[in-house]
Amino acid sequence: MLFKNFAEFCETIEKISSTLELAARIATFIKEINDDNDLYNVVLFLMGKVYPPWDERELGVGVGLIYEALRIATGANKSKIENFIRETGDLGITAELLLQAKTQLTLFEEELTIAKVREVFDTMSSLIGEGSQKRKIRLLADLYFSATPIEAKYLTRLILGEMRLGVGEGIVRDAIAKAWGIESELVERAYMITNDFGRVAVVARNEGRQGLEKLKIELHVPVKMMLAQVAEEINEAIKEMGNVAVEWKFDGTRVQVHWGNGRVTIYSRRLENVTKALPEIVEEIKKNVKENVILDGEVVAMKEGRPLPFQHILRRFRRKYEVGKMMEK
Template structure:
């Protein structure tokens, strides 16, 4: 399949603001996509190369991209940079440079989607000494064979600036429309796997029955269940039917831990792979989680003097650190407070009531200074819960979570089965003056 066909889709998507038309364009494209490309096309349509949870990154910035275009076209780097000042879009400037290219390769061949994708993979996997030069040459080889419109969208994909207005909802509806699948089954499969490529392939080749069979997979994060706000402890208790599990709401970063034997992967709430940044939690998971194959959720908290929690920003600093991690372990120690279990040794637990999941979690974890269970109080008493709430605030935590004891885990859903209780801040009227 030619890359020019994908470029034509991008152009059509840019020209309309109507979601219905965008959905139709994407669905029509998916219908004609060969089976072997179905796992990669959804992400390219979104303007990405890999799912958010895939730790591979292209690692190409504007300067390296400009160098690659200059190498491919003979147009000086400075001219391309000046063009960006006029167009406001490096993709458009790449297209202009390709129109002005001094010469085209004698052995030039039309670009295919597979070749473009495989080149992106090579770029992402280029590591070590000389990797920047290799990345530049890989890109230059693409631009040598690219038509101007193709070059524009290759550049935008590399920089993550596609601008077609296609988000997850449109892609989900397009997959359902393309393959006559039930939208709720497409949604369910995506919530369990966070993988549109797999969902599209199953929808086409196995239909609704295949989508219904999609299960949780270790290594593919489940979309997190979300909570609504509650006015206070009493309101939360009433919403829960008079009895609830109250847990400390930690001021940290929510994570999902996947263990498959000695392999442990940790995903952030946004499904980013943050495994490398917290090796001490990886080692603790191997020793403290009793199941060989397990998925648990918790809150990663930075710990300060006297064991008091430090603000959320400290955890973000751990996530962002790629080098000198040992130094950061000393400067910003962290602990993981687990509050849910979603899978254990082949058994999916998301349809199990929360009361039972908490029991299973307790059985599955051997607590130590690195991994603990979230502190919990199950009560029918508003007074008891209020006291617990005040204690949580005094300890430096955000507040409480209230959870229905009979609630199943609903991936991606923000409902009233989980409620968050924290102090109400003063309302502010603000104007954004920079972004």
């Protein structure tokens, strides 16, 4: 599938405010995609995602790298790029305008496809260490060299994870249900188990209702967590719930631990892989828990027998590559 077709579809639905119409348009669009990989990628891309939330891979591309790639591909200097951003408030539109007025010439332009964009994204996410930033800039510049203005707009937004289409989980769920005539509740269940709408769409298209019903909880694929609901007062909550249990709440952070196949994986409440941030928990699980289990609980930081504020753990999540130093503190 050409990336241009995807970009043009995004341009069309960006103007739609009705959630029902959005779901219907997306249903029609994805139903016409024949290739499984294209279908998988398009569903994720529409939501502004390159990978499912639990996947450790990330592009590692910020605004600065995009600036440099656009400079190489279009000949525009940083000042011109920043002026466009001030005028538009959108780096995607800025990329579109720069491509329309680019001074650089390309002798051999390759049409962008969904598969090519995925290939480049996967390559970028694998790059680490010295020289990785320059390599990412070169890969991005090559994409922009091949892109039309409208492709550059949505390519840039996708890289930043800000498609600005108003396409959330509910709309994608309803679109998949409508595309293949399946109850939205079953699509919702499949998503809660896999947390990957791309996979849900492929299964729905190829195997239908029965395929979705066969999806089961898997180790190292996080299950969507049940979160607390807000009540106006305690008596109202007790009346609604009937029999209730009450326990002390320590100031920690919610995690889901998967232990099986010789490894431990830990996910945050947002389903991000935070295993590297909690090496002590990994060791404790391996020592004290039998394999092939999924645990849902709270991680609490302790010092000298007393709990620390949960911000201590959040700092671990944000600085997962400096965990050794933080453990000493």
